[in-house]
Amino acid sequence: MNTTILDITNLHVSVGDKEIISGVDLTIKKGEVHVLFGPNGSGKSTLLCAILKLPGYIITEGSVRVHGTDTAELTTDAIANLGIGMSFQHPPQIKGVTLGRFLETINHGGDLSIPISELAMEAFLERELNVGFSGGELKRAEILKLYAQSPDLLLIDEPESGVDIENIAVISRAINAMLQKGSPMASRERSALIITHTGTILNTIHADIGHVFMDGKIVCSGNPLDIMEDIKRDGFSGCVKCIENRKEIS
Ligand code: ADP
Numbered sequence: 001m002n003t004t005i006l007d008i009t010n011l012h013v014s015v016g017d018k019e020i021i022s023g024v025d026l027t028i029k030k031g032e033v034h035v036l037f038g039p040n041g042s043g044k045s046t047l048l049c050a051i052l053k054l055p056g057y058i059i060t061e062g063s064v065r066v067h068g069t070d071t072a073e074l075t076t077d078a079i080a081n082l083g084i085g086m087s088f089q090h091p092p093q094i095k096g097v098t099l100g101r102f103l104e105t106i107n108h109g110g111d112l113s114i115p116i117s118e119l120a121m122e123a124f125l126e127r128e129l130n131v132g133f134s135g136g137e138l139k140r141a142e143i144l145k146l147y148a149q150s151p152d153l154l155l156i157d158e159p160e161s162g163v164d165i166e167n168i169a170v171i172s173r174a175i176n177a178m179l180q181k182g183s184p185m186a187s188r189e190r191s192a193l194i195i196t197h198t199g200t201i202l203n204t205i206h207a208d209i210g211h212v213f214m215d216g217k218i219v220c221s222g223n224p225l226d227i228m229e230d231i232k233r234d235g236f237s238g239c240v241k242c243i244e245n246r247k248e249i250s
């Protein structure tokens with residue numbers, strides 16, 4: 001079954017009066033893990049924020065469908081309830097709300113004791129959400145939040161940035177478990193769109209499809225490891241596949 005979870009067509013997004021996303025087409029099917037590479041400031045985080053219609057991100061053209069439902073008239077809450085969860089690049093600190101209380105509020109009824117233990121978050125449940133958390137702790141809390149939400153599509157923004165190697169291993173194990181990466185594609189329930197600036201996360205999370213994002217557009221798509229090799233060798237602007245793709249377009 002090739003069920004489509006997310007279908008983005010010709011998406012244009014502005015922040016203030018500046019266009020940041022300039023015509024993105026992207027389809028994610030059930031079980032697929034997509035990875036988005038791209039330089040700083042190219043609009044990767046903006047794309048995720050626009051999918052959830054966070055305040056300030058204005059869709060000026062194009063459409064986003066989740067499970068076939070056009071989100072044009074939906075609120076962020078309603079879009080999340082269609083089955084989308086997001087782990088932020090820079091999660092907000094929320095004083096007065098403990099991590100434990102926050103998890104109770106968003107939990108869909110699952111037992112969180114195993115992910116809390118695997119992500120080593122027991123000592124953080126009584127702490128105010130993200131307040132004073134280190135880089136690794138922030139990302140572990142974000143992944144725990146996804147466990148609680150249990151979405152069909154995980155939007156994960158730079159899970160490895162500001163995180164040491166041991167924490168990357170812990171986070172990757174948890175993401176792989178959520179994505180059922182040990183099971184055949186057909187039996188996987190969840191999909192993901194993972195942003196990576198460095199590509200480090202690909203050592204531990206096996207993505208199915210990679211995209212290079214530049215200047216608000218997807219400029220090429222293909223095997224994630226091949227794309228990462230090209231980027232490592234030639235940088236983003238020299239990515240062979242991007243250049244080939246641009247030739248095809250022009
Ligand atoms: P990336 O995640 O690829 O590094 P972003 O999506 O964070 O890029 O940012 C893309 C561009 O949009 C940047 O130039 C950034 O300054 C701008 N931008 C993003 N969010 C805002 C905002 N809330 N207000 C003004 N500019 C923004």
Ligand code: MG
Nearest residue numbers: 044045046089
């Ligand atoms: Mg970003």
